[in-house]
Amino acid sequence: MSTNLSRSDAIYASLRRAILEQALKPGTKLPEDSIGDTFGVSRTSARNALLRLASDGLVEIKPNRGAAVAMPTLEEAEEVFALRRCLEREVIERLCKRMPRDGIDALISHVREEERALQASSPRSIRLAGEFHILLAELTGSKLLIDFISQVVSRSSLILARFGRPHSAECGIDEHVQLIEALKEQDPQTACRIMDHHLHAVEDRAKTDDKDDGPDISEILNRYMSVSD
Amino acid sequence: MSTNLSRSDAIYASLRRAILEQALKPGTKLPEDSIGDTFGVSRTSARNALLRLASDGLVEIKPNRGAAVAMPTLEEAEEVFALRRCLEREVIERLCKRMPRDGIDALISHVREEERALQASSPRSIRLAGEFHILLAELTGSKLLIDFISQVVSRSSLILARFGRPHSAECGIDEHVQLIEALKEQDPQTACRIMDHHLHAVEDRAKTDDKDDGPDISEILNRYMSVSD
């Protein structure tokens, strides 16, 4: 059961990565034809992937008018971060109560990878910063919580792509380290305080004006066709 | 711009209602052909609707094996209710801080409708009980919160359909009334206590064993083809 990736799955994954790493900027049109052509499949598969991305909130589909990378408003941005605070607090509370055996190790090793990507100034660093929070959710073991956290984190990335500075690292890695410490000590108070501060820092970074949208997508997408990490 | 319902939208809505009102029980197979035939459309539209229902967690799609009404496990049930408590507390806190002008009226009138449906022992009562919580979320004004609450409420309905007593009303309407009172008084403590008790009552109702799954779906679906409420 290794590679059960149907074609639409592959397209979904590639598009998702491209959006989360800010290669596809908010507002970029995503016509089914272009996507199908660049991936060498039909519109059907492309459409399928777009539908899933839409339910993730990463693209917006207007009837008969096509899909585009979602352009969250400042209002929606506030909603996202408000709800994200709520959910991440829940994660912290649970992890302070019960942390899996090698959970701390996993977190530390993830932060190491973040640092590496940041030093290499790879676009992966943007995505990895978000995935730190997803990893936190995964340690709770709740599928649903993972799902919801993934959604708000994805949307946060989009918000930063829309309003934040270009290629901002989204998350201060220092704060990730501090958070791990607080979790290790099973100190929910401190952990929540760090998380709140962390999220506020991210939110505040979303205060610049927006930028124009990029041109043809096929060139960009070619870099995201591979399934590798 | 009144009826912009594409065909797949209509199918999505009908299937969703049928599932939430427990006409389609968990485990029921949902072949694209059958659905397309009963609704008089092609498999494409049916497939589309099923994909959306899958992302709502209402149906499970296994590759090359088709879709079926989701059968949540007891483990998943716990996850759902745990997260639901988290989210509904957030709703209550926000509503205690700021309740829209005629929000209380809207809640009261909704409960009235619940009572009417219950007296008429209409299957609508099951859905209305869930929609009370969605209405609460709507009063916060946060699109995202509405979305998340809708998801956990839908999944709760499914859990009750799987484990609860047949056609149980899911929610004690009394508790809805009490909750409205607490919200009116802007008393988050009491409101949260009622909500917790309420959700525990619902959760506890999910302790019977499960039942077998029903036969052909086309007959059932015919009752849900109309778009009316």
Next chain:
DNA sequence: GCTCAATAAATTGCATGCAATTGGCTATTG
């Protein structure tokens, strides 16, 4: 009678073709 292999039936995954809708462009009119 039981197990296992080969085949047949059912169902999905995907590609393609056509009709329908939307947005923009042009030209006509006041």
Next chain:
DNA sequence: CAATAGCCAATTGCATGCAATTTATTGAGC
């Protein structure tokens, strides 16, 4: 010159056909 009607290009919505995968069935061998 502004406004509006009508046409044109672009794109989606949907139906249908075919290949691939899975499951059920049948039959042979032990």
